[in-house]
Amino acid sequence: MQIPLSKPDITNLEIQYVTDVLKSGNLSLGDKVRAFEQKFEEWLRISHAVAMNSGTSALHVAVKSLGLKPGDEVITSPYSFVASSNCLLFEGVKPVFVDVHPDTTVMNEDLIEAAITDKTKAILVVHIFGHPCNMEKIMDIANRYQLKVIEDACESIGATWNGQYTGTFGDISVFAFYPNKQMTTGEGGMLVTNNTHIYEMAKSLRNQGRSVKNEWLVHERLGYNYRLSDVHAAIGVAQMERIQDILTKREQAATRYHTLIQKHTVPVTHLQCHPAATISWFVYPILLPNQVNRDEVMAKLSEKGVQTKPYFPSIHLQSFYQDMLNTKTGDFPVSEMLAQRSLALPFFNNITMEEQTYVIETLLSILKEQGA
Template sequence: MNIPLSQPDITEAEIEAVVAVLRSSRLSIGPKQEEFEHLLATDIGVPHAVAVSSGTAGLHLCIRALGIGKEDEVIVPSFAFVSAANAIRYEGATPVFVDIEPATLNMDPARIEEALTPRTRAILAVHTFGCPADMDAILDIARRHRLLVIEDCCEAIGAEYRGQRVGSFGDAAVFAFYPNKQITMGEGGVVVTRNADMARDIRALRNQGRYESDEWYQHKVLGYNYRLSEMSCALGCVQMQRIDDILARREAVALKYHENLRGQKGVIVPPTQLDQKRISWFVYVIRLASGFQQADRDAIVQSLGADGISCGRYFAPIHKQPAYQQFAALRSLPVTESLSTRTVALPFFNRITDSEIEYVCSSLVHLATTASLEQ
C-alpha cells in the first residue's frame, strides 16, 4: 500500500463551482467571498467573518488590529504549529511559551497565570488537533487580568465547547483551510469576531489598507495583500455545505483507529470523548509510551514510511526551533518536551478505508511491540 498522511476530499460539485467562477468575470473580491464569509459566520455563531489568504495571515491581522506590538507579550503554547508564534513576532511582540495538558495537548490554564507579567496583553489559545481548549478557565484569567483572547481554530472547525462552536469565545478567532484540514480551499483562512470595528479594520488591512468607503487608490493605513480568490471561496462554499458529513466521517475514522489501537502495548491513543467538548478530528495523533525516546519514535516513523505509510511528527516545540533561539522558554515545559518526542500523526483523511486503517495499525503495533521488547 501507499497511504498518504492526508488527502483533500474534492467532489465534482467543488470542481463545477470553481469552473463556474473561472467562466465569470469576477475572480477576486466577489460574491463567492461574501457567500463564504456568511456561511462561516453563521456556522460559528458570530456576526462577522473576513476571508484572508491563510490562517497565518488571519492571526497576523488579529494581532495588528488589536493593537498588540512592541513591548507587549502574548501567552501561547509551544506545542503548536509555528504560525501561532510567528504572527506575534510579525508585530514586534514577544511570545511567552507555556506548557500543555497531558491529556488534551492544549495550553494548561494552570500555567498561564505564573507566566503573566505587566507586559502581557493577550492569550493566544490554540485548539490543538481540533480538541477544544479549556475556554472557561482561559476567559476567567483574561477577565481578571484584562487580557485579550485570540482563538487559533486553524485545526478545529466544527469543534464545540459546552455546546458552542470554538471561535465564538474570544475577541477574535482564526480558521484555516490548507489541503490537510477538515475542509479545504487549497489555501485560505478566515477571521471571525463579534466586534464590527475590528472586522472593518481587518477588511481594510487585507486589501492594502483600503477601507470600503475609500476611493480606489486611497489607503488610510499600512495594509497587506492578504486577499483570497473567488475560486478558493467557491471551493470553500461547497465544502461548507458538506461540513456535517465531513466531520462525521472523520469522527468515524478516529473511532476506527481507536478500536484497533486501544490497549496495544507501547501505544497511547488520544481521548475520543471529553466532558463538555466535541472534538473536530483534524489529525489522529498517538503517542508512544513513556519509555520511548525521540530516536525510537523517529525509527518507527521511518519504518512505517518504508511500508508505504506516511506519518507526521507533530509538533516539534516552537521554543526549540532555530528561529526562536532568542525566545527560549522562561520556565521549564516538561510536558511539551516529553510528549513532543513521542507523538506520531497517523494517516488521516476522509476517504481512508478500513483496510488501510487496519494495515497502519498492525504495522504500528508490530513496530511498537518490537521496540518495547528491546528496551
C-alpha cells in the same frame, strides 16, 4: 498498500463551483468570497467573517487589529505550529509560553495567571489537533485581568467546549483551510469576530489598507495583500455546504482507530477528550512508548507504504526562538515530551477501514520488533 498522511475531500460540487467562477471571468474580489464568509457566519452564529489567503495571514491581522505592539506580551502555547507565535513576532510582540496538558495537549489553563505581568495584553489560545482549550476558565482569567483573547482555531472547526463552538469565545478567532485540514480551500484562512471595529480593520488590512468603503487606490493605513481569490472561496463554499458530513466522516475514522488500537492492544496513547469538549479531528496523533526510536518507526512504516509525520516540535526549541527569547530544553517539559514521542497516523475524510487496519497492524508489528 500506499497510504498518504492526508488527502483532500473534493467532490463534483467543488469542481462545479470552481468552474462557475472560471467561466464568470471574475476571479478576485467577487461574489464567492462574500458567499464563503456568510456561510461561516451562519455556521458559527457570529457577526463577522473575513476570508484571507492563509490562517497565518489571518493570525497576523488579528494581532494587528487588536493594536498589539512592541513591548507587549501575549500568553500562548509552545506546543503548536510555529505560525501561532510567529504572528506575534511580526508585530514585535513577545510570546510568553505556558506548558500544556499531557492528555489533551492544549494549554494548561492553571498555569496562565502565574505568567501574567504588567506587560501582558492578551492570551492566544491554540485549539491544537481540534481539541478545545478550557475556554470557561480562560475567559474568566481574561476578564479578571482585562486581557484580550485570540483563538487559534485553525485546527478546530466544529469543535465545542460545553456545547459552544471554538472560535466564538474570544475577541478574534482564526481558522485555516490548508489541504490537510478538516475542510480545505487549497490555501486560505478566515478571521471571525463579533466586534464591528475589528471587522472593518481586518477587511482593510487584508486589502492593502484600503478604506472601509473600499475606494479605489485610497489607503488609510499600512496593509497587506492577504486577499483570498474567488477560485479558492468557491471550494470553501462547497466545503461549508458539506461540513457536517465532513466532520462526521472524521469522527468515524477516529473512532475506528480507537477501536483498532484497543483490539490489537497496541502500546500507544491516543488523544484524550475532556468531558466538556467535543473534538473536531484534524489529525490522529499518538504517543509512542518511551523506549521506541520514533525515527526508526517512521522509516519502517514508510517502507511499508504508510506515511507518518511527527507533530509538533516545541516552538520554544526552534533555533531562532532560543536566540530571541533565551528559551532552552527543560523550560516546558510536557510540550517537549509530546514533541519527542508524538506521531501522526494517516488520517483523512475517506480513509477506509481496510487502510486503517493495515496502518495499525503494521505499526504493531514494528513496535514488537523494537521490544515495545
